Amino acid sequence: MSGIRQFRWADYDRVVAVWRESGIGVLSRAELEAKLERDPELFLVAESGEDIAGVVLGTYDGRRGWIFRLGVHPGYRRRGIATRLVAELEKRLHALNCPRINLLVLPDNDAGLRFWQRLGYLPCPDVLCSKPLPARIPNNLSS
Template sequence: MLIREFGWADYDAVVSVWRTAGSDPLPRAELEAKLERDPELFLVASDGTIAGVVLGTYDGRRGFILRLAVDPARRREGIATRLLAELERRLKALGCPRINLFVLPDNAAGLAFWRYHGYLPAPDVVCTKPL
């Protein structure tokens, strides 16, 4: 399994992984803007097909994991762990001191995965405003 940077040829396969994993795909325009900033933090796991994807970002102060998804048919193969390890390595190389992420409270499997990898729930209140 090769962990590498996303390329536009991967877009349809990444959308497919997001959909089968239960996430809405990000529109091309959003990804274009994101890739102008830190393309090295958008990673795919590939062994001829895209099995997983992680979308990270770094604002100069904190790293964020915005999306981690693995094709449900490929879960329990260590793909998410490998994607996470490579993203963490890249964020650390950028000087990132802390990584944040969001998990929906009813996502027990997601919470267990993140806790297993050392991510602890924080009592922050998340506020959002669509523009």
């Protein structure tokens, strides 16, 4: 692995490939543009030569850090890439004075839960509630 660095737009197609190969939902360019306005330094990629081997998307709301969409391309798994991506993201969140990091693991993802527990993340008995909002209508179309 060459190293871990901040995402650049030239990486987008290769990041999408990692997400797809990892079975992770893909964020559109529009969603990423909105996210990157807030804390672009928390969207990280792991490089291996010209390839993107892994990716993690973090965010910080001023109270809690969140980890989203950690994925490693299947051809690069079992090399510690996910662990290094998380460690770098934790370092960056710590530099922002973030007091706690949260993440979500689906209930049937036993391997994912074991991975996060090895890194010191503890399951919480919280109940996740979610409400989708309707798509925003562009200003020029709402008359």
